[in-house]
Amino acid sequence: MNNKTKTPLFHVSRRAALPWYKTWAIRGAALLLALVLSGIITSLVTGEDPFAVYGAIWKGSFGTTRKFWVLLQNIAMLLCVSLAVTPAFRMRCWNLGAEGQALIGGLASAACMITLADKLPNWAVILCMIVTSLLAGAIWAGIPAFFKARFNTNETLFTLMMNYVATQLVAYYCVVWESPKGSGTIGIINPKTQIGWLPQFPSQKYLLNVVVVAVVCVLVYIYLNYSKHGYEIAVVGESERTARYVGIKVEKVIIRTMLLSGAICGLAGLLLVGSTNHTLTTTIVDGRGFTAVMVSWLAKFNPVWMILTSFLLVFLGRGAGEIATKFGLNRSFGDILTGIILFCIIGSEFFINYEIKLTRGAGKEG
Amino acid sequence: MKKIFSLLLALTMIFALAAVSAPAASAETTVKAGFIFLHDENSTYDLNFINAAKEACEKLGVEYLFKTGIPEGQECADAAEELIDEGCNFIFADSFGHEPFLLQVAKDYPEVQFCHATGTQAHTAGLDNYHNGFASIYEGRFLGGVAAGLKLNEMIEAGAITPEQAKVGYVGAFPYAEVKSGYTSFFLGVRYICPSATMEVTFTNSWYDPTLEKEGATKLINNGCVLISEHADSMGAPTECEANNVPFVFYNGSAADACPGTFIVASRIDWAPYMEHAMTCTANGEAIEADWTGTLATGSVKMTEINENAAAAGTAEKLEEVEAKLASGELKVFDTATWTVGGQTLTEYLADVDDMGDFVPETNVIADGYFHESEYRSAPYFDIDIDGITNIDA
Numbered sequence: 001m002n003n004k005t006k007t008p009l010f011h012v013s014r015r016a017a018l019p020w021y022k023t024w025a026i027r028g029a030a031l032l033l034a035l036v037l038s039g040i041i042t043s044l045v046t047g048e049d050p051f052a053v054y055g056a057i058w059k060g061s062f063g064t065t066r067k068f069w070v071l072l073q074n075i076a077m078l079l080c081v082s083l084a085v086t087p088a089f090r091m092r093c094w095n096l097g098a099e100g101q102a103l104i105g106g107l108a109s110a111a112c113m114i115t116l117a118d119k120l121p122n123w124a125v126i127l128c129m130i131v132t133s134l135l136a137g138a139i140w141a142g143i144p145a146f147f148k149a150r151f152n153t154n155e156t157l158f159t160l161m162m163n164y165v166a167t168q169l170v171a172y173y174c175v176v177w178e179s180p181k182g183s184g185t186i187g188i189i190n191p192k193t194q195i196g197w198l199p200q201f202p203s204q205k206y207l208l209n210v211v212v213v214a215v216v217c218v219l220v221y222i223y224l225n226y227s228k229h230g231y232e233i234a235v236v237g238e239s240e241r242t243a244r245y246v247g248i249k250v251e252k253v254i255i256r257t258m259l260l261s262g263a264i265c266g267l268a269g270l271l272l273v274g275s276t277n278h279t280l281t282t283t284i285v286d287g288r289g290f291t292a293v294m295v296s297w298l299a300k301f302n303p304v305w306m307i308l309t310s311f312l313l314v315f316l317g318r319g320a321g322e323i324a325t326k327f328g329l330n331r332s333f334g335d336i337l338t339g340i341i342l343f344c345i346i347g348s349e350f351f352i353n354y355e356i357k358l359t360r361g362a363g364k365e366g
Numbered sequence: 367m368k369k370i371f372s373l374l375l376a377l378t379m380i381f382a383l384a385a386v387s388a389p390a391a392s393a394e395t396t397v398k399a400g401f402i403f404l405h406d407e408n409s410t411y412d413l414n415f416i417n418a419a420k421e422a423c424e425k426l427g428v429e430y431l432f433k434t435g436i437p438e439g440q441e442c443a444d445a446a447e448e449l450i451d452e453g454c455n456f457i458f459a460d461s462f463g464h465e466p467f468l469l470q471v472a473k474d475y476p477e478v479q480f481c482h483a484t485g486t487q488a489h490t491a492g493l494d495n496y497h498n499g500f501a502s503i504y505e506g507r508f509l510g511g512v513a514a515g516l517k518l519n520e521m522i523e524a525g526a527i528t529p530e531q532a533k534v535g536y537v538g539a540f541p542y543a544e545v546k547s548g549y550t551s552f553f554l555g556v557r558y559i560c561p562s563a564t565m566e567v568t569f570t571n572s573w574y575d576p577t578l579e580k581e582g583a584t585k586l587i588n589n590g591c592v593l594i595s596e597h598a599d600s601m602g603a604p605t606e607c608e609a610n611n612v613p614f615v616f617y618n619g620s621a622a623d624a625c626p627g628t629f630i631v632a633s634r635i636d637w638a639p640y641m642e643h644a645m646t647c648t649a650n651g652e653a654i655e656a657d658w659t660g661t662l663a664t665g666s667v668k669m670t671e672i673n674e675n676a677a678a679a680g681t682a683e684k685l686e687e688v689e690a691k692l693a694s695g696e697l698k699v700f701d702t703a704t705w706t707v708g709g710q711t712l713t714e715y716l717a718d719v720d721d722m723g724d725f726v727p728e729t730n731v732i733a734d735g736y737f738h739e740s741e742y743r744s745a746p747y748f749d750i751d752i753d754g755i756t757n758i759d760a
Contacts, residue, residue: 064451070444180465180486180721181542184571185438187466279466281439325448330406331435 007359015355023352030348031312034341038320041340046327056326057319071314073206073276076213077268079310081288082295083213083220083303084264087257088141089293090224090301091237097144097159099289100166101137101262103282105269107170108136110280113189113196113273114177125196129274137266138259140166145258149251155258163289170282177280188278198275209271216264221303233257265289298345316341397456397649399423399430399641400449402442402468404461406434409574410618411599415460415483418637425638426645428456438463446471450478456648458641459483462544472496479648483637484544486721486745488656499640500744501660504551505692506633506667508699510615511555512688513631513672513681514593517613518560520678527592529562535586536567537579537596537603541757543717545569547739547746548597551699552615553755558688558704565755566591576602587612589758604629613676620670630677631685632670639664657744662693700737705752712737717747 018026035057039050061071081098088095112129120128144158179187190196201207224230232253236243243250272284291313299305320337324330401419405412416432423430431452433445442464446457450471458481459468465485472480472493480496482488488498518532534556538545553565568585570578579602583594587610594614596603601624607614608625616632640660647654660666669689672681691697702711716727719742731738731747739748751757 066447066451180462181718181725183438183463183465184540185463187463188470191466191470277440279439281437283437283441284439325431325433325452328432331433332406 010356010358012354012356015353018352026351027345027348030344030351031341034316034344037340037344038323038337042323042327042337045333046329048327053323056323057316059326060318060320060322061315063322067318069204069206071318072210074314074318075307075310076206076210077272078288078291078295078314079306080209080213080216080268080271081265081285082292082299082306082310083216084261084268085289085292086220086296086301086303086306087224087230087233088261089296091233091254091257093145093148093254093258094156095141095144095159095258095261096156096293097141097162097289098261098265098292099285099287100159100163101140101265102269102272102285102289103163103166103170104140105133105137105266106273106280106284107166107173107269108132108266109196109270109273110177110186110189111173114186117190117193117195122195126198126274129196129270133270133273134263134266137264137269138262141258141262141265142255145255148258149254167282170280174281186280189273189280190278196274197278198271200275205276208275212267212271216267217303217307220264224303229253229256294342294346298349312345313342395455395649395651397426397428397645398452398454399428399456399458399645400446400452400454401430401432402436402445402449402457402459402464403432403434404436404438404464405574405599409599410601411573412460414618414634415637418641419458422638422641422645426642426649428645436464438467440467442467443471446480450475455479456645457481458644469493469496479644479654481640481644481654483640484745486743489743490720490722494653497644497654497656497658498744499637499644499658499660500740500746501635501637501640501664501666502662502740503633503635503667504547504699504739504746504748505662506635506669507548507552507617508555508558508692509669509685509688510595510617510631510633511552511557512559512685513677514552514595514613514615515556515559515563516678516681516684517593517630517676518556518563521592522560529560531590531592532560532563533589533591534563534565534593534595535583535589535591536565537582537586537594537598538567538569539573539598540571541569543747543749544745545597546750547748548617549595550705550748550750550752550755552595553752554699554704557754559684563754566758567755568758570598572598574599576600579603580606583607583612584610585758616670620673622671622673626673626675628676629673631672631681634668634670635660636666636668639666659740659744662689698736700739700748702732702735702737705754707750707752709753712750715750717742717749719743719747 039053042053043050062068081102085095085098109129112125112132116125140162144155147153148155174186175184177186178184232248235248236250236253240250273280295306295309298309317338320334324334403412403415407413407416431449436442436445438461449457456479460483462484465482465487468480468482469491472495476495481499483499485498488496521527522529536549538549549567556563566586566589568582570582572578579598579600583603583606586594594607594612597617604614604616604621604625608628613628613630615630618634620632621629640658644654712732714730715732717729717731718725718727719729729742737748740746
């Protein structure tokens with residue numbers, strides 16, 4: 001009785017791989033918990049019936065045909081950026097610069113639309129936009145990749161800092177190209193002539209993006225799983241030494257993969273500026289460069305699963321926004337809910353990889 | 367089969383009856399209003415709009431939805447479309463940069479009325495459902511200038527400063543017409559009372575930046591400005607004035623609570639009359655003007671309570687007297703006899719009233735001895751640099 005060594009109540013240990021249905025059960029429980037928590041908090045704040053809250057979340061995405069299209073468009077754009085970062089992630093190269101790479105792609109598109117509008121025919125402007133935006137995104141990722149391959153710099157910090165450079169460049173050009181005068185914003189580019197506006201499917205302004213991203217999704221899937229490049233990426237990701245041993249030029253793979261990563265981000269910028277928004281702001285990428293990290297992680301870097309994780313994040317985000325409007329709350333309330341939801345979802349990954357065991361014998365004799 | 371048929375028939379009749387007995391649609395439409403704000407209540411600019419929107423909607427019994435924190439980009443168009451999805455048939459946006467996006471949505475929804483504060487393009491856009499509104503706030507600023515001039519005279523009489531030291535400072539957001547019109551009218555108000563006054567101006571190049579606005583005020587105070595006014599949307603400049611015990615004239619709303627020792631008075635636009643007017647027009651199916659300029663008479667230009675701690679004696683009486691003169695038209699803020707450019711009195715001036723994106727001035731706005739501000743469109747277009755005002759950033 002008197003040998004009172006202090007035993008902790010529980011301890012955390014790494015799990016062996018769980019069967020797929022258990023991991024999904026944990027994820028489902030986390031999602032449920034997230035919804036219950038946001039329901040409770042919203043009800044407490046507004047005094048509304050929690051089911052009205054869930055109704056609002058649903059309506060945020062499926063309330064009207066237009067909202068459904070916005071949902072698809074947002075999924076497409078988030079997926080596009082997520083697809084971009086995935087090849088680098090598979091290589092264990094943490095490209096956190098997708099935000100800046102997409103932004104600089106958008107800047108290139110906008111530059112073509114504004115400066116070439118009265119010099120070239122529409123098709124030539126669009127061609128220039130495509131080429132320059134992919135190139136700009138690739139360069140923006142290529143710079144950190146070069147330094148990583150050459151000097152083994154830390155790509156996480158480097159790509160992160162490139163985001164700020166891109167944002168400041170865009171902020172500068174927003175003032176240079178401002179319209180109307182005095183607004184400090186670019187406004188809608190070529191509203192009358194519509195030069196540089198990517199062609200649209202009749203009466204569906206978001207369909208082009210959805211189709212383009214669907215194609216990119218398939219291509220990235222094939223590239224990663226069925227091409228020599230994809231295999232090289234996987235080997236470098238597992239172990240750089242092994243890769244070197246089998247004769248893979250690691251530096252080349254790093255640079256090549258990051259260029260691809262950046263180019264797809266540039267494509268996202270092109271689609272945002274040229275196809276849907278027809279303007280350029282510092283916030284046009286809307287944090288997707290960072291959300292994409294989560295999308296890609298949660299889907300275990302699998303492009304097909306990423307469709308689902310993108311859907312989940314966009315669906316919840318739009319639901320949170322709907323709640324804020326419907327119940328007359330500040331827009332920040334939507335962010336609070338999104339935060340709760342993400343916390344639960346990311347937390348669920350912890351419970352998939354680790355288990356918490358109550359320490360036995362703390363109160364037992366013998 | 368027969369049963370089903372008769373049931374169907376019965377149902378059809380019931381529905382037909384219901385359709386007939388439903389009240390006939392009257393000419394009056396029920397308005398549901400959607401408001402788009404750049405920031406939230408923490409911005410003095412947006413708070414002024416938010417309060418006005420609540421007041422106007424509650425007075426008219428109109429249901430409303432708010433979207434706060436909407437940037438000047440595609441987000442504005444998205445917000446407007448979401449409000450329309452929620453059944454709003456009247457959309458109001460409060461920031462200058464919202465205009466191109468709101469215009470875009472207005473083209474797609476001809477049955478919805480769009481009102482945009484401070485915008486410039488309604489009179490040339492050629493849309494029946496898109497409108498701009500503003501107010502002759504230069505009259506309010508002129509009155510603020512009068513209060514400031516009285517304070518300067520008091521300081522001169524008390525021997526605190528010489529007439530030559532009567533220098534006021536102004537923290538502006540951007541060096542554009544809206545701000546220039548504002549500080550020039552303020553300065554003309556100051557000089558109307560204190561003829562020896564001069565003014566220095568500095569710009570933050572941002573509508574809302576507490577730090578830059580505070581630094582701007584510091585710079586002006588260090589340059590020897592003995593009174594400050596401002597046109598930007600944070601409490602940055604006022605708190606700096608309070609800390610340095612420099613009197614100031616504010617904008618958007620009272621700062622008497624935060625700065626009890628130095629706040630003199632503030633002018634502000636009360637947007638409620640415009641919102642009420644536009645929503646009433648929407649309800650009655652009447653056309654809303656492309657441009658609507660509120661005045662002292664419509665209750666759109668207002669002065670806050672005067673803070674007796676900081677204001678000179680007799681300020682209230684003087685403001686009343688000058689306000690009456692402005693309202694009657696006896697006194698013109700931009701009377702060309704009261705200001706010069708390079709020592710010359712202007713007799714004509716071309717302003718860029720039709721904002722076609724070309725920045726080409728096309729309309730003569732000086733006639734009958736004064737500059738016709740906010741008459742050819744609601745948003746200000748006075749952008750002349752007059753003698754006596756120094757831009758210290760230039």
